Amino acid sequence: MASSLTSKSILGSTKPGSSSPLSPDIRRLSSPAVQISIRTQPKKNLQIQATGSSYGTHFRVSTFGESHGGGVGCIIDGCPPRIPLSESDLQFDLDRRRPGQSRITTPRKETDTCRISSGVSEGMTTGTPIHVFVPNTDQRGLDYSEMSVAYRPSHADATYDMKYGVRSVQGGGRSSARETIGRVAPGALAKKILKQFAGTEILAYVSQVHQVVLPEDLVDHENLTLEQIENNIVRCPNPEYAEKMIAAIDAVRTKGNSVGGVVTCIVRNAPRGLGTPVFDKLEAELAKACMSLPATKGFEFGSGFSGTFLTGLEHNDEFYTDENGRIRTKTNRSGGIQGGISNGEIINMRVAFKPTSTIGRKQNTVTRDKQETEMIARGRHDPCVVPRAVPMVEAMVALVLVDQLMAQYAQCHLFPINPELQEPLRTASPVELEQPQNAAAL
Numbered sequence: 001m002a003s004s005l006t007s008k009s010i011l012g013s014t015k016p017g018s019s020s021p022l023s024p025d026i027r028r029l030s031s032p033a034v035q036i037s038i039r040t041q042p043k044k045n046l047q048i049q050a051t052g053s054s055y056g057t058h059f060r061v062s063t064f065g066e067s068h069g070g071g072v073g074c075i076i077d078g079c080p081p082r083i084p085l086s087e088s089d090l091q092f093d094l095d096r097r098r099p100g101q102s103r104i105t106t107p108r109k110e111t112d113t114c115r116i117s118s119g120v121s122e123g124m125t126t127g128t129p130i131h132v133f134v135p136n137t138d139q140r141g142l143d144y145s146e147m148s149v150a151y152r153p154s155h156a157d158a159t160y161d162m163k164y165g166v167r168s169v170q171g172g173g174r175s176s177a178r179e180t181i182g183r184v185a186p187g188a189l190a191k192k193i194l195k196q197f198a199g200t201e202i203l204a205y206v207s208q209v210h211q212v213v214l215p216e217d218l219v220d221h222e223n224l225t226l227e228q229i230e231n232n233i234v235r236c237p238n239p240e241y242a243e244k245m246i247a248a249i250d251a252v253r254t255k256g257n258s259v260g261g262v263v264t265c266i267v268r269n270a271p272r273g274l275g276t277p278v279f280d281k282l283e284a285e286l287a288k289a290c291m292s293l294p295a296t297k298g299f300e301f302g303s304g305f306s307g308t309f310l311t312g313l314e315h316n317d318e319f320y321t322d323e324n325g326r327i328r329t330k331t332n333r334s335g336g337i338q339g340g341i342s343n344g345e346i347i348n349m350r351v352a353f354k355p356t357s358t359i360g361r362k363q364n365t366v367t368r369d370k371q372e373t374e375m376i377a378r379g380r381h382d383p384c385v386v387p388r389a390v391p392m393v394e395a396m397v398a399l400v401l402v403d404q405l406m407a408q409y410a411q412c413h414l415f416p417i418n419p420e421l422q423e424p425l426r427t428a429s430p431v432e433l434e435q436p437q438n439a440a441a442l
Contacts, residue, residue, distance in 0.1 A: 058403050059190065065136075070135065071135040073131070073185070075131055080125065085125050085130075087113075090116075090184075090185045099388070101388075102233035103233075108380040114134050114185055115133050150368070179294075180395075186395070187392075193402050198405065198425060203229065205264055207236070209236075209384055212244045214241045219264075245261075252383055252384075256361050257359055260386070262352050263393045265351070266348045267348075267401065273422065275341040295389075301348060302337070303334075326423075328344070329343065335348050344423075362376050
């Protein structure tokens with residue numbers, strides 16, 4: 001905006017018509033009017049985006065709630081419309097995740113019954129945000145009275161105080177694994193979309209508990225079934241090693257201690273072309289998603305760290321053409337991903353989980369006012385998290401893949417594909433769209 005101000009005599013200028021004693025240079029500085037230009041500065045957008053509680057770009061999930069609050073859940077944004085969906089589709093995996101399901105899990109009793117309150121009409125998704133809520137019904141806040149004074153070793157108590165200056169004491173708040181309900185529910189929907197659109201299957205199982213390690217050659221990833229995994233309480237597909245794992249958990253459970261383990265996850269029939277070079281490589285997205293789960297300490301895919309013991313000639317996956325004219329690899333040390341992009345082979349990964357931090361043994365720690373002390377943590381906790389982590393890992397892998405599937409469709413399949421080099425993303429028939437997810441999975 002510009003404004004004009006009536007000039008006043010400046011620098012000793014005389015009245016109009018009178019002779020000026022000033023030099024010509026000075027007279028040039030004394031203009032009859034002074035123009036002042038006033039420009040308003042554009043308002044800065046000081047928007048702060050919420051961090052840490054959302055994942056995904058096209059299929060976006062935001063979780064909410066705390067362990068001992070009113071409940072937990074999620075909001076799913078970007079789900080395609082016209083997908084058959086009911087609470088039972090989500091409940092199947094929530095039941096696999098829920099506490100109190102066996103003696104080797106936390107004794108907390110929750111039914112984890114979910115309720116969909118938006119985004120679904122007459123059994124079909126509408127394309128609008130889907131709200132899923134699970135109430136908390138078995139809270140015991142008094143079990144955490146010690147945690148309000150002292151920090152549990154290796155838990156998030158201290159770091160939450162360091163970051164926020166305040167925290168929810170009961171149950172660990174957002175750091176509790178109960179938050180993962182908001183991941184498993186949308187993960188079940190993501191698995192359903194992947195299965196029905198592309199025939200993609202995601203299966204995870206326990207491959208290690210403490211020092212009990214399941215040899216890789218004892219599991220046939222081509223023919224592994226959900227029934228084999230769910231056949232025992234530890235979710236190991238090999239009955240002999242399952243018994244050894246259960247015994248290892250029982251041994252520490254009765255002593256108030258805990259152990260860690262490894263969850264292996266495979267993806268069959270993953271569409272080719274998922275993932276983006278450089279920063280958004282598929283394995284990088286999978287690692288981020290899986291490592292965001294509570295208690296995770298490691299991630300590897302394909303040959304992982306063991307590949308470092310091989311030479312290039314030993315490690316390379318040689319190509320061949322199968323009987324259907326498709327390009328395949330003779331081996332799969334790449335883990336189904338090359339150059340950050342899926343190649344159609346089985347994607348396999350392993351996620352390491354530490355021993356549960358909260359244990360019923362005396363430990364040294366400090367109070368919030370920095371005084372050294374001892375504590376025995378109370379509350380109900382898993383002696384080993386990996387049996388219940390199986391559906392959590394499946395969920396995070398599914399969320400990554402459905403988001404990448406939608407990205408691939410939007411960028412590379414919006415126009416006709418190059419049939420000499422590319423394959424259609426969709427392989428499932430329209431009939432499969434009407435099949436319940438539980439029946440398809442089982």
